[in-house]
Amino acid sequence: MAKTDQILIVDDSRQNIFVLRTALERQGYLISSAESGQEALKILAHEIPDLILLDVMMPEISGFELCRKLKSQAETEKIPVVFLTARTEQEDILEGFKAGGVDYITKPFRVQELLARVNTHLSLRRAQEQISQQALQFEKQALKLEVLNQEKDELLAIVSHDLRSPLNAISGAAHILEENATQIQAEEISQYAQMVDRNAQRMRAIISNLLDIHRLENGKIRAHPHWFSVQELLEQIWSDALPLAKEKNLDLVLKTDPDLPTICTDPLLLREILDNLVSNALKFSPPMKQITLHADYLEPKIRLQVEDQGPGFSKEDQAHMYEKFAHLSARPTSGEHSTGLGLSIALRLSQLLQAQLEYVPQEGPSSTFNLWLPMRYQSPG
Numbered sequence: 001m002a003k004t005d006q007i008l009i010v011d012d013s014r015q016n017i018f019v020l021r022t023a024l025e026r027q028g029y030l031i032s033s034a035e036s037g038q039e040a041l042k043i044l045a046h047e048i049p050d051l052i053l054l055d056v057m058m059p060e061i062s063g064f065e066l067c068r069k070l071k072s073q074a075e076t077e078k079i080p081v082v083f084l085t086a087r088t089e090q091e092d093i094l095e096g097f098k099a100g101g102v103d104y105i106t107k108p109f110r111v112q113e114l115l116a117r118v119n120t121h122l123s124l125r126r127a128q129e130q131i132s133q134q135a136l137q138f139e140k141q142a143l144k145l146e147v148l149n150q151e152k153d154e155l156l157a158i159v160s161h162d163l164r165s166p167l168n169a170i171s172g173a174a175h176i177l178e179e180n181a182t183q184i185q186a187e188e189i190s191q192y193a194q195m196v197d198r199n200a201q202r203m204r205a206i207i208s209n210l211l212d213i214h215r216l217e218n219g220k221i222r223a224h225p226h227w228f229s230v231q232e233l234l235e236q237i238w239s240d241a242l243p244l245a246k247e248k249n250l251d252l253v254l255k256t257d258p259d260l261p262t263i264c265t266d267p268l269l270l271r272e273i274l275d276n277l278v279s280n281a282l283k284f285s286p287p288m289k290q291i292t293l294h295a296d297y298l299e300p301k302i303r304l305q306v307e308d309q310g311p312g313f314s315k316e317d318q319a320h321m322y323e324k325f326a327h328l329s330a331r332p333t334s335g336e337h338s339t340g341l342g343l344s345i346a347l348r349l350s351q352l353l354q355a356q357l358e359y360v361p362q363e364g365p366s367s368t369f370n371l372w373l374p375m376r377y378q379s380p381g
Contacts (some may be wrong), residue, residue: 005048005122006030010040010066011055011084016107023111024118037262041069044076051122053105056085056096064099071100080121080126085135103161170199205279206339212272213341216348223266223352225377230302231260232272234268234295236344237340243279250334251288256295263302263374265353273349273357274304276342277369282306283332285366304371312367318359322347 017033026029034040034048037058040061052070056063063083070076083104084095096104102124103117173192177184181231184349238254245252274293281291289309296303310330313321317328326340350357350371360368 004030005051006032006049007118008043008052008056009033010035010037010052011061012036012058013055016055016084016109019109020114023109023114027115029118029232037066037276040066043070044070047055048075049079050125051118052079052081053118054081054083054101056083056087056092059302064095067096067099069103080125082117082121097148116245123329167199167203170196177264210339210341212345215350216345216352221269221349221352223269223377225265225379227262227264228267229260229262230295230304231256234293234304235273237271237274237278238293240283244282245291246283247266248282250282250285251290252282253290253292253293254294257297260295260297260302261375263373265355265373266377269349269353270373273346273355273371274355276346277306277371281306281310281367284308284310284330286310286333302373305365305368309366311365312362314360318361321359 006084007024009024010033011016011017011020012035013033017035021031021033032043033045034043035061040052040054054063054067055345058066061069063085067081070079070081077100080102081100083101084107085096085104086107088106093104100156101369102121105114105117134364135327158165173196177189178193180367201301212221234254238252242252264290266379278291278293285291285308290306291309292305294307296305310333313330317330320326322342322343324344326343347357354377356372358370360370360376374375
């Protein structure tokens, strides 16, 4: 028996309350009492006992009425109620059970029977609470397994489609080169080599995203901050993305404040965030549109902005855009792959760098992402 079990006695007889309190307190129970149904309701408004011993025959509100009221309220419906009664007719006993009681004890009380029944129902209550907790844990585990199962399906889809497609392209190019080694022209060899390189890069990007999300979720990515030039980092990102922008007939523009200061953060993680944002902009922008990579100093933070003239995100998409393997309504304009991990990785990395990543809805077809970056990364702890 748990010594902290609390019992509420409700009886209009002070003598009965005294007898019950004396017997139960000797067993280590915490006892509170009420001499009417109304007084009991006042007590129950601020404390929830583990068991209620409830007299049936009371003025104003009977024990049956009080029990029905308790069972109709979420706060008190699960408290076991044991009736105290001198009436042993079958109809009275049945009415007590219908009202929600779990047992009854006849007057005059036999102490050993009283203690045995009280102990039994408190043990049952603890067992029910334990079962409820276990059921809740099982439900959480089931939901977690369901999510893991969905992610497994998404991963298999990526492996079977997004990785197989570039692999098939590489294999096809290798087969053509092998079969026509003596006939193929140098220009064609160069074209096939470029195709192989593009597809290899595509596979590396997919694998990199999958590894990154796994490492982020397992806390295996740490920031290694140091001072560096944001201007130089942005120029590198712009320069590396420029060939793909030209290939898709997109105008990639870099705009930065002339007085952009140096910052202290992890340049590799920052680059990965911006690479994901720029990659998304390139992937979803139609030809003849502009993508702008912009940076300005708005003390005490630096704002890094990626703006495009693509389709943007619907309100429904905005609710799920940072989820893993997100399936959004927009489609890449040149059939590029999309794992649905880029924005999820960007958000998690920005949090790791103590930065804020925000999507700014625009009028018309366009997307703007702002990354608000502190001037200096603060080491946790």
